[in-house]
């Protein structure tokens with residue numbers, strides 16, 4: 305593991321859980337032994353299952369890694385992936401195209417077609433054909449419902465079912481409640497899954513495998529402790545051979561690339577209150593004393609790049625890191641030196657605090673093709689106190705001055721409908737986006753994921769109950785029950801967000817009418833969308849300088865947050 309000296313300096317109140325980076329945290333190596341390598345074929349088959357939203361076509365690192373772990377230990381694997389099945393009326397990308405957040409594109413030009421069959425029937429066939437000894441699901445909160453449908457459909461087979469993923473880690477009790485789930489993986493799965501398969505294959509007792517919650521024959525639940533966090537250089541390179549080749553295609557602003565994700569670190573040192581990342585840090589700190597945020601060495605990343613280019617013909621890289629530039633200057637220089645030998649276009653997400661003039665310049669030189677920045681909210685005080693993002697509008701202005709001077713396209717991610725938010729506060733976000741003037745803006749509605757401090761805020765304020773289930777931040781509906789900002793209003797603001805951000809203010813009354821999904825609202829929205837396409841999308845994709853940037857950003861009118869604090 306490489307060294308990093310980045311300590312977050314956010315000055316807001318946290319909720320008491322221990323997520324702060326301490327001296328020596330990142331330097332400490334993992335105390336886990338190396339994973340077993342014994343490719344001698346073993347008669348033990350594992351079927352991975354990836355429940356997914358339709359056409360969300362970026363490969364998941366977790367299955368790639370876990371698959372590689374099992375293959376190098378000699379087990380046989382296969383995959384059932386729901387990505388290309390019609391599991392919803394519209395795909396998330398179709399919704400984003402409709403909401404003017406994504407240019408139109410066609411995956412079918414690349415031979416990617418919707419599967420005509422029923423996904424549950426095909427899953428049952430897959431299980432009957434592959435005859436797995438273990439069925440292994442990876443889930444996020446949003447895909448848990450789909451996972452349950454699949455799990456229930458093969459209940460009569462009695463094949464053991466294990467569920468892992470970030471949702472399993474942060475809400476294991478919700479998954480363990482399901483009678484057809486035999487095991488839940490809490491935390492990292494590399495060692496846990498291999499050890500489980502080894503024991504099952506050898507016919508040994510496995511009720512004490514660390515990181516697993518296991519249902520015994522009598523129905524009782526064994527909750528084993530967690531093992532230390534794995535060193536990222538000990539994680540095998542992902543193996544995506546179980547995925548269909550069409551799963552590599554990913555649209556980027558209307559063009560399609562063969563995109564491969566590469567995990568460069570795991571976790572995040574920051575503490576946004578709506579996000580899972582600090583909760584993972586807290587969970588690991590509490591259970592093992594380890595700091596969840598770790599980096600992979602650049603020599604290891606180099607090996608992966610070489611492998612994926614040779615094996616998968618990678619032409620675009622997604623650096624799978626929650627805050628890619630959360631690294632020391634030395635690490636950054638090493639990255640640039642290493643990546644200068646590749647210069648494949650890449651995309652990453654980072655925080656504005658991690659950007660400097662030198663970094664932006666160097667990133668541009670090595671072909672950074674997009675940076676996604678989570679702004680989340682336009683009101684500085686609200687962003688600090690409620691959202692937990694401690695940067696100021698002044699810092700934001702400085703960062704965007706650098707970004708605007710570069711040729712790197714920027715995406716700003718925004719969230720609407722935070723607990724306690726008002727329509728007026730949503731317009732602070734719109735105003736700030738207008739001033740930042742990036743070519744690509746995204747707005748999602750707030751989702752109170754389990755395990756986050758903000759979900760607790762929502763329960764305390766009476767906006768949701770303990771049992772409220774979430775729906776995806778793009779395809780479903782918001783779930784907070786707030787008197788001052790209804791879910792219909794939030795959905796209307798999400799659909800018109802890009803219009804409010806890009807169009808002259810004289811058109812705002814018309815845009816407001818387009819928030820409504822009645823006949824007139826839909827007609828106006830269709831007209832405005834056509835104009836939007838003409839002005840912003842109907843040209844070859846190239847970066848355009850952001851003309852409306854202004855140093856007034858940090859003069860955004862302040863609103864007292866006392867009145868909106870839940």
Ligand code: B12
Nearest residue numbers: 356364365366440442444445468469470489492493580753
């Ligand atoms: C990269 C990423 C993506 C990628 C890949 C998704 C994926 N499933 O890996 C893409 C862009 C496709 C994506 C899409 C979505 N994402 Co996303 N994504 C991430 C991100 C930034 C990193 C995930 C990652 O690669 N981590 C590294 C891997 C190695 O860790 P891991 O997934 O946790 O896996 C380890 C363990 O959990 C465990 N494990 C995992 N699965 C299994 C299975 C078994 C059987 C076992 C034993 C163990 C095990 O072992 C793994 C190795 O140690 C996370 C943030 C985060 N902190 O997790 C958000 C995150 C997972 N995403 C999130 C969301 C909401 C989504 C979408 C719903 C968004 C959308 N509307 O499209 C979709 C859902 C797609 C899907 N089917 O998963 C949320 C989930 C919130 C929640 N509580 O459920 C997160 C946490 C971000 C957040 N808001 O805080 N995402």
Ligand code: SF4
Nearest residue numbers: 572574576579581626
């Ligand atoms: S929102 Fe981003 S910066 Fe904030 S804690 Fe989550 S991953 Fe880190």
